[in-house]
Amino acid sequence: MNNTQNQTNRQRPHRGMMGGRGMHPGEKPKDLKGSLGKLMGYIGKYKLPIVLVMIFAACSTIFNVAGPKILGKATTALTEGLMSKIQGQGGIDFTRIGKILLFVLALYLGSAVFSFIQGWIMTAVTQKVCYRMRKEISEKINRMPMKYFESRTYGEVLSRITNDVDTMGQGLNQSITTIITATATLIGVLIMMLSISPLMTLIALVILPISMGLIQFVTHRSQKYFIAQQDYLGQINGQVEEVYGGHLVIKAFNKEAETLEEFEKTNRILYDSAWKSQFLSGMMHPIMTFVGNLGYACVALIGGLLAIRNVITIGDIQAFIQYVKNFTQPIQQIAQVINQVQSMSAAAERVFEFLEEEEEDQACEHPASLENVTGEVTFDHVQFGYVPNQIIIHDFSCHVEPGQKIAIVGPTGAGKTTMVKLLMRFYDVNSGKIRLGQDDIRSFNRRELRDAFGMVLQDTWLFKGTIMENIRYGRLDATDEEVIAAAKAARAHHFIQTLPGGYQMELNEDASNVSQGQKQLLTIARAILADNKILILDEATSSVDTRTEIEIQKAMDNLMKGRTSFVIAHRLSTIRDADLILVMKDGDIVEQGNHEELLRAGGFYASLYNAQFVTTE
Template identity: 75%
Template sequence: MAEQNTRRHGPRGPHGGMAPGEKAKDFKGTMKKLMTYIGKYKFAVATVIVFAIGSTIFSIIGPKILSKATTELFNGLVAKIKGTGGIDFDKIGKILLILLTMYLVSAVFSFIQGWIMTGVTQKLCFRFRKEISEKIDRMPMKYFESRTVGEVLSRITNDVDTLGQSLNQSVTILITSVTTIIGVLIMMLTISPLMTLIAFVILPISALLISLVIKHSQKYFFTQQEYLGKINGQVEEVFSGQNVIKVFNREEVVKKTFEEDNDVLYQSAWKSQFFSGMMQPIMMFVGNLGYVAVAISGSMLAIKGTIEVGDIQAFIQYVRSFTQPITQVAQVSNMLQSMAAATERVFEFLEEKEEDQFAENPVHDENLQGSVTFEHVKFGYDEDKIIIHDFNSQISPGQTVAIVGPTGAGKTTMVKLLMRFYDVNEGAIKVDGYDIRDFNRSELRENFGMVLQDTWLFKGTIMENIRYGRLDATDEEVIEAAKAAHAHHFISTLPGGYQMELNEEASNVSQGQKQLLTIARAILADNRILILDEATSSVDTRTEARIQKAMNNLMKGRTSFVIAHRLSTIKDADLILVMKDGDIIEQGTHKELLEQQGFYADLYNSQFEEALA
């Protein structure tokens, strides 16, 4: 959690700023690509710049106008004391009215630029999320199998959010800060070059003191962030692994590790917060020195008549306004680094190699019979690590083919190749005589139904989850599919029945019930070729027998590939392929393979002996 928060917002630095976070590998290149995306909204961005500058200018002029009112009030009081006149409240009122109007215009301009910039950033985020979502559908299975789910999700959530928030804030702050620095400097020079010089002498002192504090505090901020992540990770592990910790009597070890890390976190957090807390007093102290110097020099110039009394008040306001945008520019530089790092990760994802969705001359055959041929298939997830060496088999339409073998033999890999989640290195897989690489991927997969060991259900009603197999199915067809999968009875006993809402993890139904629902989905899809990967592994023996009967009826007239570890469930298969180390070492019917007294017979007899035991 700490790591996600760090990615999203960046670690907090001294004085409430952003501590330097992760930096982009190619800052210029990434920003150039981002500018291309922003180019679509160049008119809106130009409008933002104009209104931001306008808002800042009106705000900068304010103190100068206010100084006129102060001078008029001072002169009036002096005249009244001398008996030569009085305070001209009408003139002061007009000046204050002009001041109020300018501040109102500044506020309106600020509101408009904020509204437009928010719209631009949200449209940009929407576009990135849309492109990422579309990209996911075109990505090869290899990408997702080589990364964690959290890593992929962070691209569409944390990184896009960081990009949007940083862009929205940094553009506005950068424009207003630069404009403020330039504008305030000009106004200060127009009042008094000498006072400006005196004020600027204070800045290096302030910068020196701040840099010293930052230099000493930065290492503590990094340590704090690092150990915060460690503590959070450890707490999560301890809570989720309480049973294991207690079984192995590791309570004291876990406690000691936590106390050591927590002590480091305490020390680093205390020191980082202490140094961070010093920033404001230092800034105030140096600032007050500047105000004293300005007040003294301004008073002397006012006595000489070089400047007016109101100019002193205006100049003090400008000095106060000058330091703030400098701090903001420093914060923006860190923000831009964080934004560039997040943007770079988004672009890296969008530029990942895609799988070919369409064949050059695609096959369009709506009446596939379901024959499957493996011709000298050779494959490895890495080309230098081949796991399937020379796979050959001929499956006729309507046959039930069982694939058996020890763990790591290549059973699931063959299914992935058949579905074209991966392409073979050598050889070919053909369906009805057509090389599967000659099909558009989506059209090829429309001919396959699939039930996996790991069930997948989404948030929605049970009716919607089953209908996912065929979206145009009627309610009656969904119910018939559920009956065929022996799921109708348990669905009827649930609150709401088919309209019961499954939560995000589908944890409000059992694992076995989840499997029944996915089987019902496959039955409803009514595809020519079925793939059943340990489809009954999560149900009890009695339910398994009932499902097996439903499966046998479902598989009639369809080519079916059944991956099974319990060999008793595939005795009726038309063909059994026995795999070991990526190759078929035996094939035949259950009876034929037992008579061979080979590897399959050993597997079967070992399971039979375990069952008896």
Template identity: 70%
Template sequence: MARRGRMGRGVAPTEKAKDFKGTMKKLIRYMASFKIQIFFVAVFAICGTIFNIAGPKILGKATTEIFNGLVSKVSGGSGMDFGKIGTILATALSLYLISAACSLIQGFLMTGVSQKTTYKLRKEISQKINRMPMNYFDTKPVGEVLSRVTNDVDTLGQSLNQSATQLITSVTTIIGVLVMMLSISPLMTLVALLILPLSMLLLSFVMKHSQKYFVGQQEYLGNVNGQVEEIYSGHNIIKAFNKEEAVIREFNETNGKLYDSAWKSQFFSGMMMPVMQFIGNLGYVGVAVLGGFLTIKNVIEVGDIQSFIQYVRNFTQPIQQMAQVANMLQSTAAASERVFEFLEEKEEDQTVEHPVSVENLKGNVEFDHVHFGYNPDKIIINDFSAKVKEGQKIAIVGPTGAGKTTMIKLLMRFYDVNDGSIKIDGHDIRDFNRSELREMFGMVLQDTWLFHGSIRENIRYGKLDATDEEVIQAAKAAHVHRFVKTLPGGYDMELNEEASNVSQGQKQLLTIARAILADPKILILDEATSSVDTRTEVLIQKAMDNLMKGRTSFVIAHRLSTIRDADLILVMKDGDIVEQGNHEELLAKGGFYADLYNSQFENAGECA
């Protein structure tokens, strides 16, 4: 995750992009659609800066007029010309007002550009996620993907908004102030510029020595956060094994390292501003002394000293801002690079040239000598063949790692087979559009997924245009209607983000109701009753029986007692079908299935 640099008290290092120039070019091309707004941002930023720069010199004229008036009064003259002073001050006020208006307009425009850019990026990322192959999500942590959608896009938008305008105003200010200083006195400008090399040396010294401590601070902060999260989530286990002292000792050690690196980084960071101010004050003293001497010699006027001191202050500030801009641009590039990497990932082929229509398909499925491996060099499904007729209930059983869930992923085209084919009603599934193919399937998984929303909305997810009556009928078929009516709000009760305000069995029944409402031709049930009690299992089994009526169904099960009525049982071991037949046939063979089936009851007897 790209981190933003600290502002104000120094500059902390940020994560750097691997290809800064290339990424920034991509970002500029990406923002080409906003070129008109960006042009006006630059125009108003430059205008606002120029009007602001002109102010000190005009105020210096007012100071000179006041000084001359006082001298005239002492020498018996007419004194101050208040009308002229008023005109000068009104002119200065007008310039500052115009400058503020320009800054306001450019800020409004740049905020719009940055927010439209982040909106466009989030929209494209959201669309991209739906086109990504499953193996991307199987190999990437969830947090990694979420970080690109949230943190990286936020970092890009915020740093882009600040860095773009600050870069323009800083460069304009440096050039404009330098011109104004030279117009007042080249000699005083030379003296003022002598402090810059010293400032740069000190700045580079502090950044060089503080960088390793800032990096250490971020690393140990991450370690501390990770330990706190781990301790919090595993608090019961820590208590159960009496590991409190070990956990505290480990935390104190990491916290001590964080304290040490944070103290040093903050010390260096906090030391920067006082040192820079001290050097700046030395410059002001030099300018004031030289300015006084030149005024006595009538080379410059009194008001020019005041103007020049203001320009010196305005000259050093944008130089510090440039360092901050460089830091923010690194953040922008690092965040952009991660976002563009995601957007450029290889996509899943969604359509084919002449797709087969899913209309009027019946649900006959054939696995024809299927070979597959997540890694092509390591095949895990070897020569898998099976024929399934429409309306049949097919059970897939076998030990963990046999390839049961992998076969379902192949059937849904989450992955494509390496060799052989899978056919539905004689058509290779690679001849269907993926989205249309998946409309034929309904899934009920071991891990239930319900989103934050009402129960009605969660059931209707299976068929978004379903009427309330259809939702209720699906709930009744899933044996969940009676339970829902007892809840506060009934079908309108809101499920929280984890859906923890209903039980595991109730969540499973809701997912079955959703599948019933979708009315798919082919059903996939993956360990749907593995994490519930026996009474709830019976209820879920009844709901699943209603769901499977008249549909081709694939049931993955470890509890073999639940699939005794299957039309066909495929017994898998090490990626192969080692046996197939119905329950009685397989038991009569006395093979691998019989061993699996009998071992469950032996274990149950031992437990009893």
């Protein structure tokens, strides 16, 4: 593939990599106060909308809380009217009752309007925050060193962009408004209850600690089962995915019985923990209903006695019962939102950890220009180790002339791909220099430097789109004629014409509707279209058959014409015509020369070559 920096922007993970660590329900942050502080600072530019949300949420709650007491006045007026009618002293004042009902209706409508406005504003704010955060994460990815991604799975990085940002956005949207409305409701309801009857309020408050105690008891007993349920749910999902992916191997080795036995064991533990957790959590509602009904009975009894003594009215009893019902609801909401805030803070903490990771230096103060790059490359006493105290390339020097074909060979782990990573500045050398022409590669801006390189890798990368779009990805401003010319040079034009739709055929997400060899030819066409000065070919033919390899080799010969090429290969037959072969072993260049020279020397290269092509009788 070419234009590697751009490929990083659009790289898609394999399905098997999607199972990285995301947010688990109830996960707690390491530093709740610190993560909340960072989040509040991050959304500081939205102070005015959030203040408006608070005002509208408070107004909506006040209007809603005032409704039951005013509605109680209508009940009182109706009761008094009935009593007067029975005593023959008058009748029901429907005008007064109608005015009260219209006023209550206006209050509830006003509450709904304020609630709608605050919800609309808060949703807009949270979506802007999520959009900004995803954008910053996307930009951050391009500034981060390769070592970060090589030390983590794709799934873990993706979870920061998807799961964590979504968790944070949902928590932010719901927690702020819930906390405001629940707190305002709690205070407002308490004030209204006290204004009706302090004695009845005291009775209602006595019921509250009983409810909280029962909730805490059930929660404490069920928590360990919920944790076990999540743990074994993850294990059973992993087993299913593993068995599905290795189904043929399991069948071939007759391991069906052992696999089923292991699944049954995990499934039984999951069943037990899920049953107990769901049963205990299911007890919450009937317990709360029982305690709530007990509270209503006490309130009704005391209210009736007070009404008989003309201390309060019947309408006040009706309003108070409604307030008792509404009093426990905001407490439950606050308890729920505390867990949500913890998950939100944990997600925000992980996102901010990512945004604060170490970055590569992207630009030089006086960068060198690519205009003078001809393809000349010099390695000057290069020393490098992924870990500073573990050097794997000790002292490597080599000079490459423009247009030369350089092959890098050696056993697995010898450091072949490491040389390519150093050349493209995915890592910087510990000591020594790598020069393009006369300029140290560290004097170029990283992105401009990588524009000088095209790559064709063993693992082809094609995205969901037409064949024309996939080839044009090498140079987005290329015309259709230039794309077709690149495909012809890559020897891909013929097979493209045989496909349904030709260049307009849509590749699926895994590009599985074309063969491996065809994928490789398309990536070569993309590299030809990009027309980079220097090419890197990393095991480009290792996963295809011999006939396809010959076609790909011809395409690569076209690709390498007039360009400096670095070819990493295990099949030594593909690099016999290389101008220079670098033989690596244990991180060092142990031999260098052309094919004939190295064979005559009878060294390590000769032993590798003979191991592949010479058979013993």
